[in-house]
Amino acid sequence: MNINNVHKFIEIGMHIANENMEILCNLDSQNGDGDLGITFSKVMKSFQQTYQEFEGQDVGKFFYLAGMDITENAASTMGTLLASGFMQVGKNLKGKEQLNQDDFIVFYESMIEGIQKRGKAAIGDKTILDTLQPIADSFKETTDLNLKDAFEKAVKVAEKAVENTKQLEAKHGRAARYENKSLGLIDSGSVVAKLLTQIFYQLYRI
Structure with a gap:
């Protein structure tokens, strides 16, 4: 991926x-x-706004600025978490003009880092992290594949991870108020992580 x-x-x-x-x-x-x-x-409209105003080739800088735009344009709990994640991606990929397979390990680990800093959640708390972490682990196991194939596997891993959130009990946000009533339900934030990965997969299928 490049600008x-x-x-x-x-x-x-x-x-x-x-x-x-x-x-x-x-x-x-x-x-x-x-x-x-x-x-x-x-969030996606914020990406569009950032791109329309962006100058240069630094993909890391683009994601950082997109995160800032998301903060302004998608002021909800998930919007704030994603903004923090993308800003951390930008910091950790600063100066990168072309993202390769290893860079996507950094991408997903940075999303996790930024979201954890902001939301204070842990793996197993029934949040977006419970799908982002398996995706990051998938990329660590597919360093010998091209990005199309690596994302194809990551999407499958994400789909399974989303289903697995049914077994978890929510510990954060409004969902936590329902206590064990969250059992058996898919975590909606985890679906966002899956969709983000599907976007990348479709990009690399072209």
Whole structure:
């Protein structure tokens, strides 16, 4: 990935966000505010805004600035967490003009780092982290693959991780108020992690 194909990433992302808006809102309404689909759409629109104003080739800087725009444009719990994640990605990939397979390990680990700093959640707390971590681990195991194949496997790993969140009890946010009633439900934030990975996969399939 480089700055020249970010526009395609955004195009795919906006399509996936619109396609899954109702699904995300319905999942979120089970134990949240019910606005996650709208938030994810705003995140992708923030990427578009950043790209329209961006100059240079530094992909890390792009993600950092996109994170800042998300803070302003998607001021919800998930919006704030994603903003923190993308800003951390930007810090850790600063100066990178082309992202390779190893860089995506850094990408996902940085998302985890930024989200944990902001939200104070841990793996197993039924959050987006419970899908981001398996995705990061998947990339560590596929360093011999090209990015198309690595993302194809990562999407499958993400789908399984999303299903596995049904077995977890929510420890943070509004969902935590429902205590064990969150058992058996998919974590909606984990679906966002899966969709983000699907965007990258579709980008590399082209």
